[in-house]
Amino acid sequence: MAISNNKLTEQQYAENFSDIHPSFETQNAALVEANRCLFCYDAPCIKSCPTGINVPKFIKQITTDNIKGSAHTIFLSNIMGAGCSKVCPVEKLCEGSCVFNLMDEPPIPIAKLQRYSTESAMKNNWQLFERKKPTGKKVAIVGAGPAGLSCAHALSREGIDVIIYEKESKGGGLMTYGIAAYKVTPEFCEEEVNYILSVGGITIKYNQELGKNISLTELQKNYDAVFLGIGVGLARQLEIPGEDLAGVEDAIEFIYNLRSKGFPAVAVGDKVAVIGMGMTAIDAATQAKRLGAKEVTMLYRRTQDEMPCTQHELDIAMLDGCKIVWLAAPKELKGIDGKVSEIICSIMQLGEPDASGRRSPVETGETISLQVDMVIKAAGQMPFEQLIMDNGITNNKGKITINNGATNIKGVFAGGDAVNGGKEVVDAVQAGKDAAKAILSYLKIE
Numbered sequence: 001m002a003i004s005n006n007k008l009t010e011q012q013y014a015e016n017f018s019d020i021h022p023s024f025e026t027q028n029a030a031l032v033e034a035n036r037c038l039f040c041y042d043a044p045c046i047k048s049c050p051t052g053i054n055v056p057k058f059i060k061q062i063t064t065d066n067i068k069g070s071a072h073t074i075f076l077s078n079i080m081g082a083g084c085s086k087v088c089p090v091e092k093l094c095e096g097s098c099v100f101n102l103m104d105e106p107p108i109p110i111a112k113l114q115r116y117s118t119e120s121a122m123k124n125n126w127q128l129f130e131r132k133k134p135t136g137k138k139v140a141i142v143g144a145g146p147a148g149l150s151c152a153h154a155l156s157r158e159g160i161d162v163i164i165y166e167k168e169s170k171g172g173g174l175m176t177y178g179i180a181a182y183k184v185t186p187e188f189c190e191e192e193v194n195y196i197l198s199v200g201g202i203t204i205k206y207n208q209e210l211g212k213n214i215s216l217t218e219l220q221k222n223y224d225a226v227f228l229g230i231g232v233g234l235a236r237q238l239e240i241p242g243e244d245l246a247g248v249e250d251a252i253e254f255i256y257n258l259r260s261k262g263f264p265a266v267a268v269g270d271k272v273a274v275i276g277m278g279m280t281a282i283d284a285a286t287q288a289k290r291l292g293a294k295e296v297t298m299l300y301r302r303t304q305d306e307m308p309c310t311q312h313e314l315d316i317a318m319l320d321g322c323k324i325v326w327l328a329a330p331k332e333l334k335g336i337d338g339k340v341s342e343i344i345c346s347i348m349q350l351g352e353p354d355a356s357g358r359r360s361p362v363e364t365g366e367t368i369s370l371q372v373d374m375v376i377k378a379a380g381q382m383p384f385e386q387l388i389m390d391n392g393i394t395n396n397k398g399k400i401t402i403n404n405g406a407t408n409i410k411g412v413f414a415g416g417d418a419v420n421g422g423k424e425v426v427d428a429v430q431a432g433k434d435a436a437k438a439i440l441s442y443l444k445i446e
């Protein structure tokens, strides 16, 4: 057993990490699906989209071969509509609410149709928005993730000059650095960011971190308003013995390395345990398998009924050959020569519901043990509490408190994961739009 990189050939990496979303093979195939839509009045699919995309309208536009118009309808509500069509848990959002589900028929493949229009727009570089004349105002945004980019685009369209300060060397935030590469490829992420920037009036300054290279005071002094879209990013620790052994990694760091260093450079074990059952845990487990791990076991302290990931996500992990052990909570990690070699888990049972409304796991007193050479921890992410406190921003356990997009500091707004603690990309896009609206009102541009 050994942790090593370069386990596969170049071709195997390319196959394992290619885009899992098949496009419509022909225009006719897209038309057949679009023509199934009933164009419902008071459509539930619109209501269940956090950005409120007018789904029946963009589908109707596809049926009349107005792909440009269709892409415009989508981007008007969600400028990351192309990326969201790949990463949104549509089975619990738009497609989950499609009326066809009530008739026991497959829902309209909204995400696939959305991809059809938005990818055409990106491929052809259709410019669907025009900037209004300059207002002379400039806004600083911290973070080029979904919230920051969405806020920037909405402000730029209104004639505001936007400078985004991004701590990484690429834009896209979670989309670029925190999601499985087979869902959104690195190339796609770069194209999407470039397409958003092509509206004009937005500059990204890379490798600029708040609290390190730039200060909030400086931004307040130099700009008419500031938006903080700094996300979350600190991995929650397990607080169990052996956590510091070699071969024990945080899932976000593992995925970040995959996305930033390239697949062959990232080491993976032969026998990997992944702790957690959220989307990050699934992405870490499936990618460990696709990097060449022989055995990947996911451990979750509750049951399938309480898992945070969707059934679709779980299916991907199972199709990739990941094993699942329910009702197992890590208790101790043991090692040989400083390297992790065993994980001991308490066997749990479900007790009374906790604050989240889910039945809480209770120890049975029994344990199980697994031989491993790598453990990936995906126990959740925490906000940048210290950074937020250092800047005197009112918060709730590190999550920034806002009132109509505004923080307690005059002219400083916030949104996305930094406020909600970590939701879907589509929620961050909406938060960016909401903040832009609040900033426009603050700057008296309406």
Ligand code: SF4
Pocket: 036, 037, 038, 039, 040, 043, 044, 045, 046, 055, 056, 097, 098, 099, 100, 108, 110
């Ligand atoms: Fe079309 Fe389904 Fe939306 Fe109705 S709910 S408008 S059928 S996609």
